[in-house]
Amino acid sequence: MISRGRRFSAARAYVHPVKSRRNLDVRYRVLVTKIDFEGTRATGVTYRGTNGAEHRVRAAEVILCGGAFNSPQVLQLSGVGDADQLKALDIAPVQHLPGVGANLEDHLAVQLQHACTQPISMLGTKSKLDWPRIGLQWLVGRRGDGATNLFEAGGFIRSTDEAQYPDVMVVLAPFARQFDPDKQVEGPGYLMCVDTLVTEGRGTVKIASTDPTAYPKIQFNYLESERDRRDWATALRIGRAILDQPAFREFDGREVVPGPEIQTDEELVDWVARTGQTGLHPTSTCRMGDGEMAVVDPMSMRVHGIDGLRVVDGSVFPSCTNASTYSPVMMVAEKSADVILGNTTRASASILRRRLTSALRRLRRRPDLDGAHPVGGAAVRGGLLRPHGELLGTALAANASHHRERHGQDGPLDQQHDAELDDDDLDEAPGVHVLRGDQRHQTERHQQEQGGQQLAQRARRLLFLEYLVQKALARADENLCHDERDCGTEREHEHVTADVTVHGT
Ligand SMILES: Cc1cc2nc3c(=O)[nH]c(=O)nc-3n(C[C@H](O)[C@H](O)[C@H](O)COP(=O)(O)OP(=O)(O)OC[C@H]3O[C@@H](n4cnc5c(N)ncnc54)[C@H](O)[C@@H]3O)c2cc1C
Numbered sequence: 001m002i003s004r005g006r007r008f009s010a011a012r013a014y015v016h017p018v019k020s021r022r023n024l025d026v027r028y029r030v031l032v033t034k035i036d037f038e039g040t041r042a043t044g045v046t047y048r049g050t051n052g053a054e055h056r057v058r059a060a061e062v063i064l065c066g067g068a069f070n071s072p073q074v075l076q077l078s079g080v081g082d083a084d085q086l087k088a089l090d091i092a093p094v095q096h097l098p099g100v101g102a103n104l105e106d107h108l109a110v111q112l113q114h115a116c117t118q119p120i121s122m123l124g125t126k127s128k129l130d131w132p133r134i135g136l137q138w139l140v141g142r143r144g145d146g147a148t149n150l151f152e153a154g155g156f157i158r159s160t161d162e163a164q165y166p167d168v169m170v171v172l173a174p175f176a177r178q179f180d181p182d183k184q185v186e187g188p189g190y191l192m193c194v195d196t197l198v199t200e201g202r203g204t205v206k207i208a209s210t211d212p213t214a215y216p217k218i219q220f221n222y223l224e225s226e227r228d229r230r231d232w233a234t235a236l237r238i239g240r241a242i243l244d245q246p247a248f249r250e251f252d253g254r255e256v257v258p259g260p261e262i263q264t265d266e267e268l269v270d271w272v273a274r275t276g277q278t279g280l281h282p283t284s285t286c287r288m289g290d291g292e293m294a295v296v297d298p299m300s301m302r303v304h305g306i307d308g309l310r311v312v313d314g315s316v317f318p319s320c321t322n323a324s325t326y327s328p329v330m331m332v333a334e335k336s337a338d339v340i341l342g343n344t345t346r347a348s349a350s351i352l353r354r355r356l357t358s359a360l361r362r363l364r365r366r367p368d369l370d371g372a373h374p375v376g377g378a379a380v381r382g383g384l385l386r387p388h389g390e391l392l393g394t395a396l397a398a399n400a401s402h403h404r405e406r407h408g409q410d411g412p413l414d415q416q417h418d419a420e421l422d423d424d425d426l427d428e429a430p431g432v433h434v435l436r437g438d439q440r441h442q443t444e445r446h447q448q449e450q451g452g453q454q455l456a457q458r459a460r461r462l463l464f465l466e467y468l469v470q471k472a473l474a475r476a477d478e479n480l481c482h483d484e485r486d487c488g489t490e491r492e493h494e495h496v497t498a499d500v501t502v503h504g505t
Pocket residue numbers: 030031032033065066067068070071074280281282312313314315324325326327329
């Protein structure tokens with residue numbers, strides 16, 4: 001994600017804000033060489049510092065987040081993996097888990113490149129002479145060519161009517177650098193990166209040596225299946241059809257890569273086999289699930305058969321997502337954090353309630369509230385928002401004019417005093433206008449008298465926020481009731497109990 005011209009990484013989002021915590025010690029530029037075990041219990045990690053010295057950290061629990069290549073590598077180096085493969089390298093198996101390093105998925109990617117007839121592409125980024133200017137522009141104002149990741153347009157496509165979900169991803173960039181070793185766009189150009197997203201090929205990550213600095217052997221097995229090959233021919237034809245649309249005509253200086261001479265399915269697939277590159281979305285090498293090839297228990301993120309060790313990263317995906325993987329990794333991490341901390345649905349609802357209540361308290365203390373909108377301000381301050389659990393007794397209405405448009409001048413707004421609006425009203429409503437029939441008239445009269453459109457708008461926003469908060473509280477309550485009645489399988493309860501025990505000791 002780009003935020004104010006700067007890449008907003010996971011480290012900046014999650015680690016930097018808390019790095020001064022006394023119970024957090026972040027070590028940079030170190031290499032974890034193995035997980036230490038006593039029997040089948042993980043007791044810590046051994047890592048190598050920048051000067052090559054080895055250090056050990058003891059831990060009640062280890063959470064491995066090395067990614068789809070390195071998590072299986074570290075596990076295998078530590079004796080967790082396919083027992084026969086480990087023995088072949090003289091590594092004593094701690095736990096036989098043949099799924100470690102298996103099931104590798106990725107998105108293969110290629111680029112279709114066109115020459116551009118107008119000098120508008122980001123050709124400047126090609127020339128090193130321009131780099132100081134681009135750098136300065138970015139440093140001074142977080143603007144210019146340095147503030148974009150270049151791939152600013154894209155889409156997801158269902159390649160056939162039968163495809164239930166999008167299975168092709170395209171992203172466009174206003175430049176064309178060398179991709180195909182045999183041909184290149186000279187001068188301005190643009191490209192479309194095409195990935196197929198739902199593939200049958202499964203690869204492997206295997207250590208080839210006990211040296212932790214040696215790369216593991218990575219085999220992707222792209223284009224292994226007939227279906228994958230067929231899908232590639234379809235995907236390229238779709239990409240070509242998009243680039244052939246009239247919107248591109250005024251810029252289109254012809255397709256250079258792969259080039260018009262490549263037409264048949266065989267030619268297209270051969271070209272993909274020759275030029276295709278990783279889409280940088282490797283996953284599933286420590287996949288979660290049950291069964292012989294599963295590595296991680298999805299209910300706890302613990303490695304099967306091992307105590308004190310969890311894996312949380314892209315390697316645990318049961319299969320690769322049909323989209324880019326960064327956000328799904330964040331989602332897995334957020335969910336895992338809740339699981340590890342024992343934050344069940346119920347606990348999450350309570351946390352949400354606390355946050356919302358304090359947000360409302362702050363809202364009510366705003367000095368400009370009454371000035372902004374006396375009626376609305378009084379309503380907010382006067383406790384239309386009751387403590388959680390009680391739904392508003394008053395009707396909360398969406399924008400009245402919008403409502404009248406849908407239901408007529410004397411539509412149901414006046415009749416439904418104590419009812420909530422339906423979700424459609426809210427979805428389409430630009431803001432809450434009125435609370436209830438009588439207040440509506442007061443509010444509108446006041447607005448007319450004041451003529452203070454802006455102030456009224458602020459009050460409307462506050463009231464709308466109030467509505468959302470109240471609604472969220474009610475939902476949290478529903479979740480709580482649901483939880484208490486019948487939510488959670490026995491399995492979930494078992495794990496929650498286990499979590500509590502671990503964290504309580
Ligand atoms: C160049 C590139 C561009 C990408 N662009 C996009 C994109 O635009 N959109 C998108 O959605 N996804 C993108 N991805 C994919 C996305 O970044 C990954 O899916 C995601 O970061 C995976 O998260 P992870 O936590 O599983 O692994 P990683 O992000 O790889 O994190 C693993 C971390 O563990 C560290 N580590 C590994 N082994 C060890 C060890 N032995 N000792 C110490 N530290 C270790 C690594 O240094 C790394 O910091 C891109 C990936 C790459 C490489």
